[in-house]
Amino acid sequence: MADIKDPALAPSGRDRIEWAAGEMQVLAQIRERFEKEQPLQGVRIAACLHVTTETANLMETLAAGGAEVLLAASNPLSTQDDVAAALTEQSGVETFAIKGEDNDTYYKHLNAVLDLQPQVTMDDGADLVTVLHTQRADQLTHVLGGTEETTTGVIRLRAMAGDGALAYPIVSVNDADTKHLFDNRFGTGQSTIDAVMRATNRLLAGRTIVIAGYGMCGRGVASRARGMGAHVVITEVQPTVALEALMEGFRVMPMREAARIGDIFITVTGDTSVIRREHMELMGDGAILANSGHFDVEIDKEALRDLATGGIRRLRDSVDEYTLADGRRLHLLGEGRLVNLAAAEGHPAAVMDMSFANQALSVEWMVKNHADLEKRVYPVPEEIDREVARLKLRAMGVEIDTLTDEQDRYLHSWDQGT
Numbered sequence: 001m002a003d004i005k006d007p008a009l010a011p012s013g014r015d016r017i018e019w020a021a022g023e024m025q026v027l028a029q030i031r032e033r034f035e036k037e038q039p040l041q042g043v044r045i046a047a048c049l050h051v052t053t054e055t056a057n058l059m060e061t062l063a064a065g066g067a068e069v070l071l072a073a074s075n076p077l078s079t080q081d082d083v084a085a086a087l088t089e090q091s092g093v094e095t096f097a098i099k100g101e102d103n104d105t106y107y108k109h110l111n112a113v114l115d116l117q118p119q120v121t122m123d124d125g126a127d128l129v130t131v132l133h134t135q136r137a138d139q140l141t142h143v144l145g146g147t148e149e150t151t152t153g154v155i156r157l158r159a160m161a162g163d164g165a166l167a168y169p170i171v172s173v174n175d176a177d178t179k180h181l182f183d184n185r186f187g188t189g190q191s192t193i194d195a196v197m198r199a200t201n202r203l204l205a206g207r208t209i210v211i212a213g214y215g216m217c218g219r220g221v222a223s224r225a226r227g228m229g230a231h232v233v234i235t236e237v238q239p240t241v242a243l244e245a246l247m248e249g250f251r252v253m254p255m256r257e258a259a260r261i262g263d264i265f266i267t268v269t270g271d272t273s274v275i276r277r278e279h280m281e282l283m284g285d286g287a288i289l290a291n292s293g294h295f296d297v298e299i300d301k302e303a304l305r306d307l308a309t310g311g312i313r314r315l316r317d318s319v320d321e322y323t324l325a326d327g328r329r330l331h332l333l334g335e336g337r338l339v340n341l342a343a344a345e346g347h348p349a350a351v352m353d354m355s356f357a358n359q360a361l362s363v364e365w366m367v368k369n370h371a372d373l374e375k376r377v378y379p380v381p382e383e384i385d386r387e388v389a390r391l392k393l394r395a396m397g398v399e400i401d402t403l404t405d406e407q408d409r410y411l412h413s414w415d416q417g418t
């Protein structure tokens, strides 16, 4: 059934899954409760997520709650083959994912998890939901609801709901405070810089790093790049966000100016063609280009290929060199796909703990409440978000103050002033 690279990789996957589990105490507490209460007993779940050690811990939590789960990759390059093997061979979660799979295989794998006739979909980027709605609409009646992990997926789902095309309710896990304020910022921040360093082994100190997009992810990447001693330049399209970046001390300019001065370019906008031919034509010899946004459309790869009349070669793992007609070389990391997953291991487990705690609790909430929900995108209920933060603080051994009765009254009053 499953489609993985090599079942013999399972033991190494198991060790790494356990290593991640050590940092995922919130999910562990949920798993313990799920084992006892079996809230997902018999529920069929099709998941389309990056196949990483953290995802494995989520899959095992859902299975512990009684669910029948199949997993496919949400990106052709992000799969950790040893994790896919451990899940399939040891956890009973059949996985359909091979690192480097071509587009046809990617979609074959999405269809394989949909063969389960899922009642719940769990998506990262909304590809699964799209295939279900466009090619397998006959199955939509089985679906109770779904969850979505990332900004780009939520944008697509809101567009579907706006057009009246969304056939079932979906919880936007991305919008939970305990997700995007931590995962997108600290997770993408650290793992993107980690990926650039692993792929290139270049010194960042003193270099100019251009970051396109100063959203939740972009500000994480920017602050960590600054921490490494780089000169950070931000490009933006939203005036207020650009102003924030400026007052945070970063230089802000259009990409056509940044292209001339950058050593390393990182896109993280969720938008398309952010770095295009007109920018590549201005870049210096040796410039490095990477993308950490969801789809591989932020850097115009077709334009890069067209410009590379001097040849294209793989120089190191995850580094492709494109030689332009005048001899300048541009280096694309991870084929322009999410660099932190293609060239590193994705977010550290400690932040995924919160994102995936939200996933597990949102699925439970959806299964309980689906009959009362409309076919639209729902936020993660506030009580879940707060609970995840409370459990995380406890796991980190941190206590906080509570309001006194007087403070509580004061904060709810309107007649107390000077």
Ligand SMILES: NC(=O)c1ccc[n+]([C@@H]2O[C@H](COP(=O)([O-])OP(=O)(O)OC[C@H]3O[C@@H](n4cnc5c(N)ncnc54)[C@H](O)[C@@H]3O)[C@@H](O)[C@H]2O)c1
Pocket: 150, 151, 152, 153, 180, 183, 184, 188, 212, 213, 214, 215, 216, 217, 218, 235, 236, 237, 238, 241, 268, 269, 270, 271, 274, 292, 293, 294, 295, 338, 339, 340, 347
């Ligand atoms: N690499 C990862 O592991 C990871 C993790 C979380 C999210 N993501 C993805 O990263 C992307 C960004 O997510 P986010 O949460 O930061 O979104 P966000 O909406 O908070 O921020 C995106 C920012 O990009 C800006 N932008 C849009 N078009 C632009 C352009 N042409 N040039 C410059 N700036 C532009 C927007 O104004 C916005 O400020 C999404 O695709 C999301 O799915 C990736």
